Amino acid sequence: MKRTMLFSKSDRARSESRRAEQRRLTGMMKALKAIHTATSPESMDPEDLERQRKGQEVLGRLAAPMAGMSWEPFSLSGMNAAWVRPNRGHDRRHAILYCHGGGYTSGNLGYSRPIASKLAAVTGYEVLSFEYRLAPEHPYPAAVEDAIRAWDHLMYLGYGARDIVVAGDSAGGNLALVLTHRLKAMGRRLPASLILMSPWTDMTASGRSYQERAELDPSLTLEYIQAVRGAYARGEDWTSPYLSPLFGDFSGFPPVLIQAGTHEILLSDSVRLRDRLVAAGIPCRLEVWSGMWHVFQMFPIKRANEAMESIGRFLLEQLSI
Numbered sequence: 001m002k003r004t005m006l007f008s009k010s011d012r013a014r015s016e017s018r019r020a021e022q023r024r025l026t027g028m029m030k031a032l033k034a035i036h037t038a039t040s041p042e043s044m045d046p047e048d049l050e051r052q053r054k055g056q057e058v059l060g061r062l063a064a065p066m067a068g069m070s071w072e073p074f075s076l077s078g079m080n081a082a083w084v085r086p087n088r089g090h091d092r093r094h095a096i097l098y099c100h101g102g103g104y105t106s107g108n109l110g111y112s113r114p115i116a117s118k119l120a121a122v123t124g125y126e127v128l129s130f131e132y133r134l135a136p137e138h139p140y141p142a143a144v145e146d147a148i149r150a151w152d153h154l155m156y157l158g159y160g161a162r163d164i165v166v167a168g169d170s171a172g173g174n175l176a177l178v179l180t181h182r183l184k185a186m187g188r189r190l191p192a193s194l195i196l197m198s199p200w201t202d203m204t205a206s207g208r209s210y211q212e213r214a215e216l217d218p219s220l221t222l223e224y225i226q227a228v229r230g231a232y233a234r235g236e237d238w239t240s241p242y243l244s245p246l247f248g249d250f251s252g253f254p255p256v257l258i259q260a261g262t263h264e265i266l267l268s269d270s271v272r273l274r275d276r277l278v279a280a281g282i283p284c285r286l287e288v289w290s291g292m293w294h295v296f297q298m299f300p301i302k303r304a305n306e307a308m309e310s311i312g313r314f315l316l317e318q319l320s321i
């Protein structure tokens with residue numbers, strides 16, 4: 001009888017914990033929707049862009065779990081960059097090159113801090129973030145050129161290509177894929193693996209989720225995608241693999257981990273990318289997280305921690321192969 005009562009109390013505690021977590025998630029999604037509406041993200045007016053960029057800087061600094069980490073900004077040939085290093089013993093033989101999101105029109109070092117610090121924490125690797133030039137002031141291919149500069153900096157420091165993981169979220173996931181396509185086209189060695197969080201892979205917006213998930217997504221809209229696409233790549237061929245990496249040749253690519261949420265319009269960008277990689281014979285794991293939104297990994301919630309831990313396990317598995 002007592003054992004049954006203990007199990008019942010334990011079950012009730014777990015159930016209450018799940019309900020509390022769901023309330024937090026619901027509240028956070030409502031807040032994201034409110035922020036999205038208030039900041040007019042579809043606007044490319046200089047004043048609106050400046051407000052978005054400042055808001056992302058503040059968000060990043062508030063959300064970044066920097067305990068046990070050092071944040072070391074520096075100038076990379078005139079480009080703002082920063083290392084996140086675990087304070088205690090860590091793997092100095094490997095590094096992560098992290099490409100932040102923001103639709104190629106916003107995002108900065110401050111915004112990159114949450115995911116960069118989480119990547120360092122779960123892997124024990126040093127993480128290099130860089131502040132690539134933004135559109136519309138600096139349209140395509142400025143961001144790609146800056147990504148190559150960051151990659152070359154790691155080569156200069158003595159890392160080999162197989163010592164480096166390239167990670168990115170949203171437009172940063174696009175940039176991570178484009179960088180790999182570019183390195184391949186240049187005949188250079190490719191990174192050891194790719195970590196992609198809610199990657200934007202198709203600038204033509206042809207996936208079904210752009211319509212099917214529109215009411216569920218608390219942070220992105222098709223209008224926003226069209227606005228940042230126009231700012232970054234107006235007049236370009238959006239089917240080019242250097243803009244829509246989904247349409248590129250993936251032969252020879254490294255193993256890829258993709259994470260996305262069920263509540264985002266970019267979900268089909270991840271699903272179709274997985275299908276293309278598998279068809280090319282590339283090891284790829286797609287994790288679709290139920291009830292999660294675009295780049296949920298940056299937020300201070302349990303599911304984000306679980307997703308980051310999965311990234312750490314994936315990279316450990318790659319080292320053992």
